[in-house]
Amino acid sequence: MTKARKSLLAVLKEAVQPLSVADLVANPQIACNQATVYRSLRYLEQQGYVDSFVLHCTDHGTERYYCAVTEKSAHSHWFHCTVCHRFTDVGSCLLAEDLRRWESQYGFSITDHTFFLTGVCQTCKELTTSTG
Amino acid sequence: MTKARKSLLAVLKEAVQPLSVADLVANPQIACNQATVYRSLRYLEQQGYVDSFVLHCTDHGTERYYCAVTEKSAHSHWFHCTVCHRFTDVGSCLLAEDLRRWESQYGFSITDHTFFLTGVCQTCKELTTSTG
């Protein structure tokens, strides 16, 4: 494990929410080129150290977000606030049995599923009503 | 409704699966510039005639896919085969009650959710086992 890869994994392990490449590059603990960030994240994901998903938000476009994989982080799903752009973990996947049902019903092999919520978080709702 | 917008909506209404801009531009029924396709799709979506989602697939990258909104098409979800890249409708959303629960549990206002499955479809599985 190289210095760049170690620092990326360390930052992702500390993070309380998924981080984009822009987030990582802006972090002073990450002292490597952006191309290295991309290459290292690909390596870390291939090795199973991190997980990622692609999210589109009108304000900041389409970006991939990364999370460290930990023993307990069993495939979480996220809510993304379209005002403050923070993520909230809404817990692990509730769809396991539906996935099996779809597999047998349609004959698929489901290797992955993408699920996330978007909307306005409580904090942003309160700010809007009190000052709007 | 202009000629470009009409033709796009007509093609999307006939389609049995979500179509990308590349799919639409390649369709001979669509005789307008790519910029017009993007602008028209944005218009159609704002007016509620079409729905879209962003999907990333290793083979062809990240693209937005569009579906016509019909009376009965109540917010379907899709399976995407990573071999043949076809979509299969897996039916309408099963998460309505979970969404309400998350909203009250976390104080969110959920305005949208993204959900899709990826894997290998039955046809591609059979082709793999018989010829591989």
Add this chain to the structure above:
DNA sequence: CAGAATTTGCAAGTCATTCGCATTTTTTGC
């Protein structure tokens, strides 16, 4: 149908991500 408002085509621009290649770092065999 004229004039105003909107849409379109084209070419250039943006932004996340990738790639080629020379240089640096890490690993391997001794």
Add this chain to the structure above:
DNA sequence: GCAAAAAATGCGAATGACTTGCAAATTCTG
């Protein structure tokens, strides 16, 4: 440790989806 081989890095250019400025064409309004 140390030299050679292998892998990773930095940099700048390229890619691909999507957007935008602007002039020309189409559509709308009366």
